[in-house]
Amino acid sequence: MEELNKQPAGSGNDNARLRDQKILRPVRDRDDWPRTAPEGEAVRRIAVIDCETTGLAVDRHQIIELCMAIVQVNDAGRIVAVESVRSGLVDPGHPLTAEITELTGLTDEDLAGRSIDDDQVADILASCDGAVAFNAGFDRPHLEKLIRRHVPVPWGCVMMDVPWRKIGFEPGPQGYNLMQAGYYMPNAHRAKDDVLALVQLADHVCADGETIMAKTLAAMDAPAWRFEAKQAPYGYKDDLREQRYRWAWGRLHNLWAKHVRPASYQDELAWYVRTIGQQPAIVPLPASERYRFHTTWTPA
Structure with a gap:
């Protein structure tokens, strides 16, 4: 509770207020990441995935945009390189709702006649040591519906696999967690922007010295x-x-x-x-x- 008494100008209260402020920095652009890890460094190749869809229900809705970033993660859980970022659009075969257009910025004209090579997506997934999404319970079902197969690669969920409160975060949507880590998304709800934001969040070093990615991978490696x-x-x-x-x-x-x-x-x-x-x-x-x-x- 704040005191009601006035504090003299230039008092320690002003310094305390400054210490309580947090500066948010923009998410790193794709070109700000190295393409490959330093020579000789052991890494795990992880696919960071985000889907934009026509709605939330997997049985009734479908992907309209998919982005996959292949990142290289060292033994300390740091993302040392973003090897590639690939994205594509999919024509759902019907007009988008006004809500989805407003949310994603995508229009029927953007999606007309567009499709994704499902064999290529499956091959990319199979070549990785794991896949990570912020909400894997949403992204994996939609992705496997799109490619019409199950690729038995390990999956991690940043939202569910990370003990957010124990590391000083108030759990929430990806953008909210990102701001608590000190970053903001210049753009949101396009798959590439969300993937780069998730890469930034995953590379955040927590107060205990571990990254969000390290915690996610530890949960993937643990039994369940x-x-x-x-x-x-x-x-x-x-x-x-x-x-x-x-x-x-x-x-x-x-x-x-x-x-x-x-x-x-x-x-x-x-x-x-x-x-x-x-x-x-x-x-x-x-x-x-x-x-x-x-x-x-x-x-x-």
């Missing part, structure tokens, strides 16, 4: 599981929803499921047994299977 509420009675649906289980419907299954990480495994299992009164089906979830659309995986 899918808890499936296969035999849970219908009456427990509200309990499961409040515990952040998601309804997975499809041709092969209808059940509640949750992505569980090592830090919460024991607590989640204890909650399930205490609340539902039985064990869940527990399925190992390698990074190559995470964040897929629920109609594309088979339950235990």
Whole structure:
């Protein structure tokens, strides 16, 4: 709480206010990044991905713009090079809504007759050591719908895999997290701009000395599981929803499921047994299977 008393001009209060200010810098342009890592430095090649779509529902909407940046990450989790940035447009076959045009700046004329080589996208993904998106649960399903196949590359989600509050951030959209890291996006909601902003955010060094990318890759390398509420009675649906289980419907299954990480495994299992009164089906979830659309995986 601020004091009501007036402070004399030039007092220490002015210096304190200056210390509380944060200067935001623009996201680095593509040309500001080296193309290759220093000779002899071991790196992992990671595809940083962003999709612009006609809407949020994977079963009803589709990609209209895709961007993939192939970055090289050293053992310390620093992005030492942006090897390539590739983007493309896709004609959805129908007019865009006014909302999507306003959001992305794309028009029907921009997209008319445009398409993306799905084999090329699949080959690029397969050549990488992993793929990262801010919201992988959104981008991976849309991407795999576009290319009509599952590429078994490990995926990481910056939004879900990073313990934001533990590292001093208030979790939020990509642009909000970026500002907390000290940067702003000159442009937003075009795939290339969002990808370059995510590269900048991923290379941010946190107070503990680790980068956001390092934390994301650590989560990718760590084990995870899918808890499936296969035999849970219908009456427990509200309990499961409040515990952040998601309804997975499809041709092969209808059940509640949750992505569980090592830090919460024991607590989640204890909650399930205490609340539902039985064990869940527990399925190992390698990074190559995470964040897929629920109609594309088979339950235990």
